[in-house]
Amino acid sequence: MIAIIQNYWSMLLSALGKTLLLTLLSLAFAMIIGMIFALMNVGRKRIFNMIGTIYVDAVRGVPLIVLAYFIYFGIPAGIKTMGVQDFRLSALQAGTIALAMNCGAYMAEIIRAGIESVDKGQMEASRSLGLNYGKSMRLVVLPQAIRTMIPSIINQFIITLKDTSILSVIGFPELTNMGKTIAGNTFQSLQTWAIIGVMYMIVIITLSKIAKNIERRINRGR
């Protein structure tokens, strides 16, 4: 075990870095996607409600690994048949898109539930003062919704971080992929996967502690 750490520590750390990079990129896009579809879902326009529902249902209905294969292999192949020869997505690009789409669908549901948890009277009071829908949403409803959303969002962050391991299947050199390489090279599966597991654990526990702290700070003054 010590030998593995001694020989592979720099590779392990860089793989962990890649895992974190993929997580943060995906989460950033997922927040945007989630916000857009959540707002579509809570609005009054039927057509937007439908688009929002279709997106959430479609993405949640497909396993992440299938979505990753579809984006990494399927889309470039499809574009090739349309005559474009050298269109390729890097594993990082495809992985980010797949994870962001997947996480975005769950985020949309979290944000929608958060918005709906805010008493309707808050929106009405804001509208009655002459503020339009957008301003009322931004200034009155969302700030209150975020407070109730935070625990679920933290949870989703952690799930997404763990889901990056699924993207080892498209060859992105993140932590789990590195685990496969090291286990293959050293024939020490037990030790290798124990190390990988502990690394995930440390990061996730640290992140959830930080998140808890932020949550407490936001809730102060309530």
Place this chain on the structure above:
Amino acid sequence: MEDKKIMVHVENLKKNFGKLEVLKDISMDITEGEVVVLLGPSGSGKSTFLRCLNQLETATQGKIIIDQSDVTDKHTDINKVRENIGMVFQHFNLFAHKTVLENITMAPIELKLMTKEEAKAEGMRLLKRVGMDEKADVYPSQISGGQKQRVAIARALAMKPDIMLFDEPTSALDPEMVGEVLAVMKELASEGMTMVVVTHEIGFAREVSDRVVFMDDGYIVEQGIPSEVLLNPQEPRTIDFLNKVL
């Protein structure tokens, strides 16, 4: 009465919720400075009528003109009209994430009607007026219901409205807090504010209002000066209702 400006003109207003007809055919004029109290059993449509005036509920049919703006016309900028119509809700609806003072200053600042400093000064002046200036920096969760409602009134007044709508402003209050809210409303009325009040406070109706409108089942059943409607009602439904509440 003839030469007074008409603030609210409602013509054949109908409102359906799905198949349910809540307002069946309401027509009413309210003049500047008039205090109108809407009475009636629950489900009679009085709150819906009030909420139609500032289009929190869209009218199914009919015409509503507030201060020369036709709010039932799709081309009317309803947000602009609402700036001029203050509304006070049964459940206060103070913004929970903002302090008492921020509750009052938010809209005037956001709508660029005042600078931050002006809004704060005006906010403090209004808070003083409703006796809440000492609570300017606390959050709504830390004050009582009566205090919340007084802040809510100040918040509406900060937009300098020409008309104020009150939707059962004392119904969610503990009995000992009703008085403090009615006192603020009484003062507003004496200053000439045009007010439309949905309430069960018969005492307030008798003392403060210029006109009592009794509604039932989506219609106006009877209306007139308070002494007539409250002490000498003509319609059986009004008599029946007053017997129950008095």
